[in-house]
Amino acid sequence: MSDPARVPSLNLRRVLALACKESLQVVRDPSVILIAFVLPVVMLFLFAYAVSLDIKSVPIGVVLESDGAEAQSLAAGFAATRYFVAKPARDRREVTEDLVGGRLRGLVVIPQDFERRLASSWRRPLIQVVTDATQPNTANFVAGYAQGVLTGWLAARRTPMYPALSLEPRFWFNPEIESHRFLVPGAIAVVMTIIGTLLTALVVAREWERGTMEAILSTPATVGDIIAGKLLPYIVLGLAATFLSALLAVIVFGVPLRGSWPTLMALSLAFLFPALGQGLLISTIARNQFIASQLAMFSGFLPAFLLSGFLFEIDSMPAPVRAITYIIPARYFVGSLQTVFLAGDVWPLLLPNIAAMLIIGTLLFGLVRLKTRKSLDV
Amino acid sequence: MSLLSPRLRAQIVKEMLCILRDPKSRYLLIVPPILQLLIFSFAATMELKHVEIGLYNRDAGRWGHELAARVGAAGFVRRVVPAHEESEIRRMLDTRAVLAALVIPETLSRDLAAQRPATVQIILDGRRANGGQVLLGYLNAIVAGLNAELPGQSGIGREILAVRHWFNPNLVYQWFIVPSLGGVLVMFITLAVTALSIARERELGTFDQLLVSPCTPLEIIVAKIVPAMLLGLLMGMIMASAGIFGYGIPFTGSYLLLSASLLLFIVSIVGIGLMVSSICATQQQAILGTFAIGVPTVLMSGFATPVENMPRVLQWLAEAIPLKHYLIILQGSFLKALPPEEVFAHAWPMAVIALVTLTVATIFVRGKLQ
Numbered sequence: 080m081s082d083p084a085r086v087p088s089l090n091l092r093r094v095l096a097l098a099c100k101e102s103l104q105v106v107r108d109p110s111v112i113l114i115a116f117v118l119p120v121v122m123l124f125l126f127a128y129a130v131s132l133d134i135k136s137v138p139i140g141v142v143l144e145s146d147g148a149e150a151q152s153l154a155a156g157f158a159a160t161r162y163f164v165a166k167p168a169r170d171r172r173e174v175t176e177d178l179v180g181g182r183l184r185g186l187v188v189i190p191q192d193f194e195r196r197l198a199s200s201w202r203r204p205l206i207q208v209v210t211d212a213t214q215p216n217t218a219n220f221v222a223g224y225a226q227g228v229l230t231g232w233l234a235a236r237r238t239p240m241y242p243a244l245s246l247e248p249r250f251w252f253n254p255e256i257e258s259h260r261f262l263v264p265g266a267i268a269v270v271m272t273i274i275g276t277l278l279t280a281l282v283v284a285r286e287w288e289r290g291t292m293e294a295i296l297s298t299p300a301t302v303g304d305i306i307a308g309k310l311l312p313y314i315v316l317g318l319a320a321t322f323l324s325a326l327l328a329v330i331v332f333g334v335p336l337r338g339s340w341p342t343l344m345a346l347s348l349a350f351l352f353p354a355l356g357q358g359l360l361i362s363t364i365a366r367n368q369f370i371a372s373q374l375a376m377f378s379g380f381l382p383a384f385l386l387s388g389f390l391f392e393i394d395s396m397p398a399p400v401r402a403i404t405y406i407i408p409a410r411y412f413v414g415s416l417q418t419v420f421l422a423g424d425v426w427p428l429l430l431p432n433i434a435a436m437l438i439i440g441t442l443l444f445g446l447v448r449l450k451t452r453k454s455l456d457v
Numbered sequence: 458m459s460l461l462s463p464r465l466r467a468q469i470v471k472e473m474l475c476i477l478r479d480p481k482s483r484y485l486l487i488v489p490p491i492l493q494l495l496i497f498s499f500a501a502t503m504e505l506k507h508v509e510i511g512l513y514n515r516d517a518g519r520w521g522h523e524l525a526a527r528v529g530a531a532g533f534v535r536r537v538v539p540a541h542e543e544s545e546i547r548r549m550l551d552t553r554a555v556l557a558a559l560v561i562p563e564t565l566s567r568d569l570a571a572q573r574p575a576t577v578q579i580i581l582d583g584r585r586a587n588g589g590q591v592l593l594g595y596l597n598a599i600v601a602g603l604n605a606e607l608p609g610q611s612g613i614g615r616e617i618l619a620v621r622h623w624f625n626p627n628l629v630y631q632w633f634i635v636p637s638l639g640g641v642l643v644m645f646i647t648l649a650v651t652a653l654s655i656a657r658e659r660e661l662g663t664f665d666q667l668l669v670s671p672c673t674p675l676e677i678i679v680a681k682i683v684p685a686m687l688l689g690l691l692m693g694m695i696m697a698s699a700g701i702f703g704y705g706i707p708f709t710g711s712y713l714l715l716s717a718s719l720l721l722f723i724v725s726i727v728g729i730g731l732m733v734s735s736i737c738a739t740q741q742q743a744i745l746g747t748f749a750i751g752v753p754t755v756l757m758s759g760f761a762t763p764v765e766n767m768p769r770v771l772q773w774l775a776e777a778i779p780l781k782h783y784l785i786i787l788q789g790s791f792l793k794a795l796p797p798e799e800v801f802a803h804a805w806p807m808a809v810i811a812l813v814t815l816t817v818a819t820i821f822v823r824g825k826l827q
Contacts, residue, residue: 110742110749118749125756129767138765178623180799181785184763204619212625213788215633216503217763222620223594229617243569243607244520246600247576248593251550253583261584273748281741369653370482372744376645377489380748385497390761392588394535394556395506400499414553417584428552 089307093300097308104282105312114278115316119270119324126262127332137221139185140174141165147194149236153206156232157187162224171209178211185210185221205229252337252421260335263328264416265389267321268409269380271347274317275354276361276379277372283309283362284371302451310355314348321347328420338419342429346415349433349440353408354379356443363450383409389417411435464672468680475657476650476684486650490642490692494635494699501634505591507535511549511558514539518566520603524577527599528559533592550582557581557592569607624792632706636787637760639696644726644754644780647689648747651730654681655822656743664825674823681734682727689723700791710790714800718786721807725779728814735821754778759785779807 105111143154158165166183168174177183186209190196196205208225210218253260286292295305325343328334336343357379365371385391386400387409393401404410411432418425477483510528514521529537538555540546546558560578568575579596581589625632658664667677697715700706733750737743755761757771758780764772775781782803789795 108739108742110737110739110745113749114745118752121749121753122756125753125771129771130756130762135766137763179789179793179795180802181789184765205617207619207621210620210622212622212628213633213792214763215622215625215628215630218622218625218628219503219591219594222618222622225620226618233617243572244524244565244575244577244600244604246579246593246596248579248581250581250583250586250589253586256583256586256590258586261586269752277748278745281744285739285741365481367479367482368740368744369649369657370479370485372649372747373482373485373489377493381493381497385500388585390587391501391503392505392556392585394508395502395504395588396500400496403496414584418551418553421584422551425551427548 089303090300093304094307094311097295097300097305098311101282101309102312102315105316111278111316115274115320116323118273119267119320120327122266122270123263123324123327123332126266127259130258130262135161136164137162137184137217137224138164138166138182139187139221139225140168140171140177140183142168142171142174142186142188144169144171144191145189145193149197150189150193152236153189153193153229153232156228157225160224160228163228178209181211181213183211184214184217185225187225259332260421261417262389263332263334264420265387265413267324267328268350268387268389268413268416269383270320270324271317271350271412272354272379272383272409274313274320275351276358277375278316279310279313279355279358280361280365280371280375281368282313283359284365284368287362287366288368302448306359306447306451310359313355314351317351317354318344318347334420336420337422338424342424343416343419346412346419346429346433349436350408350412352440353436353443356440356447357408359447360443360450363447382407383413386410387413389413406439408436408439462676465676465680468672468676469683472654472680473684473687475654476688486646486688487692487695490646491695491699493642494638494696497638498631498635498704501638502630503591504630505533505588505595508533508557508588508592509536509538509555510534511538511540511546511555512561513541513543513546513558514561515563516561516565517563518570520566520569521561524561524565524600524603525559527603528596531595531599533595546580550580553582553584555582556585556588557596559596572607631704632792633788635700635704635706636697636791637784639693639700640722640780640784640787641755641758641760643689643692643696643723645747645751646692647685647723647726648730648733648751649744650688651682651685651727652733652737652743652747653740654685655731655734655825656737656740659737660739675819678731678819678822682731685727685730686723689726690719693719693723697787706791708791709794711797711800714795714797715786715790718783718790718800718804718807721804721811722779722783725807725811725814728811728818729779731818732814732821735818735825754780757781776806777810779810782807 141154141157143150154167157163166174171186171188174183174186178186188207188209190206193205196203206229208222210221212218250256286295322344325336329336358375361371361374365374386404386407393404393410415429415432418428512525514525525537528534538549540549540558546560549555550558558580560580562577565575565577579593581593583589622628658667701708729750733746734743737746757767757775758778764775764781767775785803786795786800789799
């Protein structure tokens, strides 16, 4: 049995032997290759082409109740814009069903007295827009773009009415506002969480479940040796997966890398520390692969998706949820990755993030050590 | 073979015990999904709140001050961070201290007083362009309000558009996210439980015992399916009830139709899970397989972004995703009083998927069993 007193010292030969054994297990299991190399490619592809937050070609119905030339010209304006795919109708009852069925996301109603409204200086709205607000985001876009089409049409029609004061927006780091440029770095963080936390949790839980952990513990290897030997292959795997994903992001998906490669890899290494620690902790608590996978999903994967600020703004979350995000390593990783890709090596931002990840990692490994040593006594 | 032969019943009981025997896993099947729904439904919001905005006001006059005051007083702004030179703005944006920065030009008040058009620059963080675009919309509304009060500008603030948001007039984001997230969580848990069912037996070596038992392959498969289905149905009901009673989301559709759709959805997911399980030799493979299938499925289901935004080929592919159809029925049943023919239009694809996946899975498992 190992002696707790000599736990801290690492025996390099033993660590390498254990790492070698673990690597063989990794290489021989096709599911690991699937998760580490195929899933990232699929995810990057989906984030680049499928999960677009830039709304284009939203299907809407254009109900033309008026026969006037002006009304027809406006309807043509709605048909011409690339934001909408317009389905023409004369009566709103023709298209209401499509709105309920989800085949249309909104209706633009050009009323019968459109010409009269246009001529009058009364403050009456010119047209009506109905949206399908079951998806509030799309509803907002439909209303916003409809306003844009109408304003453009008005401006082209008569002497342009410039508003006196207007905002001139500029998006730094991503001037074309392409959503995949900030989604792809986030996708890398999710993949790394799956590799770092889920995979580690599973492999260690498997040893416990099958009873082979006791066998390893009874060898001369110390707890430190065992943990280091277990983790080394997954660090390499995680870094390889990040490198591949980043390479694909830059070469295939046109995401710029304005920072440097060494910074990117350093960040990934810093993130792997808490991610692996979390995986180890889960496996020591669960000791059963099904429970470990559920815990990893709950505490690792979903937070990396939803609480890391890559899909939803952290600032907008309620205070208790915001407080939770501070202990989620992915929060620091997503922000840093987006910065390295789109802005550059902004050290005043990156250093505190790296520090936060390392602190969380240290805490997690401390907990692991506590738990594992206790289990040795049993 | 009678459907409830004692042999089959014994098998089902055994499978149920496999899932429910361990108190930890019993607890884990029910509690975390509900916690997840609770936390993530509050986190997942597209509205902006508590935003920090940088402000570099170079205008000493009245209007620059007025604009700054209005932005500062807006409900979505937590703090306006003043800057005194260009480089400070750059630093704030670089370090993500602010989401956006307003740069008000020296000539603003002069131009407006002389009724000349004026522009104010707003620099947004492209790394968070998502929130940035929403923020831009909010700020444009503030500017429009200011415009209406400028000298000689009567009529410009005119509302040219009457917008009505059907089914969710106040655009409450939770009305969208809670039912959908519930659907996603139910899918993941059902998929994981089914995918593990056969893979666990093979990893632990008990699969051979099943082979020598008097049970027919079909009985074994049915026994594997039933507990996962019951669990999926239960979770689906809990999630829907949480939406109705916990969040007070209006439910306008038919409970019966939704329950029937839930059943079809669960069966199709169980079919997929069983296929995964029959291919996998270990639990690890089954769990990783669940992720490899689950994650892309969620991304393409219309949960995160509308399906019609995707390229045509992926849209066709999405037709084969049960979650996509179920989400439409779910959202429609909650808010839209989805008529039966619309429910049916999305229910039959799930039935087809269920039929195909269950058949394929049965063939696979049979192959393994013989």
